[in-house]
Amino acid sequence: MLVANNPDVLAGLDTDASRRKFLSRFASATFAGLVAPAVLLTEFERKGGPAPAAAAAPADIVPLPDLPDAIAGQDLILRMMVDLRRALEKPIEQRRWAMIIDLRKCTGCVGCTIACVTENKLPPGIAYRPVLTETSGTYPNVSRRFVPRPCMQCDQPPCVPVCPVNATWKRPDGIVAIDYDKCIGCRYCITACPYSARSFDSGYFYSDFEGGDPQPYETVAAHEYNTDRIRRRDAAPVGKARKCHFCIHRVERGELPACIVSCMGRAGYFGDANDSTSLVSELLGQPNVMRLKEELGTEPKVYYLV
């Protein structure tokens, strides 16, 4: 029999029908794969047995603490925004902004770096939040870890006392700020930061490397420190020291820093460490919290979960 005359074969070649069938089977299998362990585990625990994972783990390995849950039905971002708004109702000196980065969840996508560059209209050569890649071990036992490095907003900032013109200071809420109109561009603060978190704005435009005049996206106003600065070669912040400020212009509007909301792995957390009910306070109580160069005594307010 010719293929063209065989209805079964023709039905099998019906591409729309076969794709639908395939997708339906794939979705069922995926759903079953996701749900089955949970169903089985629930059923197993209901019968009083230990959890399979715990049973399989060696006795001397202590499982890492779980992350706190969001408020029922809420994304962590929403919870942090609720925390943020609560903090903003307090006087500024009672807030203590802190950032936590879960290194176990960071995928090194540098989305936060790009979000920061976009939010603050940063020129070439300036990144407030680069992501460092740490490689450890030797082949075949190699692992990589990604460490975003914003400004640490130190409680004892070495960059502040060295400023000869009082252009940088620690705000009452702990954010280390720079007044671009006061900074003389001596760069002493850049040498003093042990985290290399300060940059010098030499005055580059992206269009310098492509030819032509500054592109429209380079002349969009930046809102750092609640100002509207349009980038010009002859005006601040060109020639000044620059740094991450936890997007304080967003925070004071009740929005989270750009790096936090852009993190696809939900690896970043932000909030008021003085609020015991906030997500960051909860996380800071975990035993697996560390800070960069803690031995210096600079008391950074950026914490890492490891």
Add this chain to the structure above:
Amino acid sequence: MMKTRDRVLWVLAGVAFLVGAVGVVQRVLTGHTGAAYGSYVPWGLWVGIYTMLVGMSAGAFLLVSMVLAFRIERLAGIVRLGVVVAGATFAGGMLAVWIDLGDPLLAWRLYLATGFTSIMGWMAWFYAAFAVVLVILAWQVIWRGRTSASPAVQRLGVIGAVLAIVFAGGEGALFGVVGARDFWNSGLTPILFLVEGALSGIALVTFVGLLFGVVSDSVGRVLGRIVLGALLVLIVVEFAELSIGIYASIPAYAASVELVLAGPYWWAFWIIHVLLGVAIPLALLLFAPGRRLAIAGAAALIAVTALSTKLNLVITALAVPEIEELRGAYTGPGLRWDYFPTLMEWLVGLWILAVVALVVLAGQWLLRRRPSMTEAA
């Protein structure tokens, strides 16, 4: 009538001024984008020149102050020249650091909004005080022709000596207090700056004095011995600084020291500094202490190579990443650790040194036109 030697010097300084002016124009037109320093190595050649010149100024003034304060009559002939050299190098240093500022037009804030928690804030006032003492002293010894016999001049000498020590050491403290940079963060840094400043400043006065025939052979020999003493002290302090660092077993500190000794600019340390700036002058001063040419050559070598000492200190400390992984984290202009000055930076540096040379030449010309005002008179 101007001597051929002077004419040659004027022409050389003038040409250097004009060539360097190209860099200054570029600096004005392109800001800092034409420079190689940036976020990771924020200070470069101009800061090196500034520290060198300010140190020289302190050294030259220290010599003048000692002569005045202790009434060393034998060296009275170099007082006026010392004041000129101190003034010229001080002006050059201030010019270098001013050009280096990101926003030079805001420099007035150093005085009207001083941050006194900053060594740099204090230094701005020390510089102002030094400038005032320098101007008053220049007025006294050059314009009014007063000598070290004058009590007013003696008092200025004492004040100036204290001020020169404070600000030469303070300049070292400016670097020494930066805890984030292991190479700088040492109690020896201010001492090193003081000794380097004294050595290079006295050497410059000695060289210029011998070059222009301001000092006699016997005075030249005395100055040669002072330079030799300062050189020996420098060797001791520098050896202490580097050997402690290399044996301290703190990797970050050792890395900076190794960068100086064996990094890509090893030649700046071993050839320019150790060979030309220390070994040859030491040999000349030890083995030919009575020869005018040997003293002048040794002094000239020390003065000329002083920049390499400062650059080795300023740049190498910055050329070690504070967090190693930053190297691959984000790239862009200014995010490099392998700093080497651009042509624009070299040209501006040349221009600054030409300004210093022109001021010294003008000062010498002025001193010659007023022979009646010499100390000898």
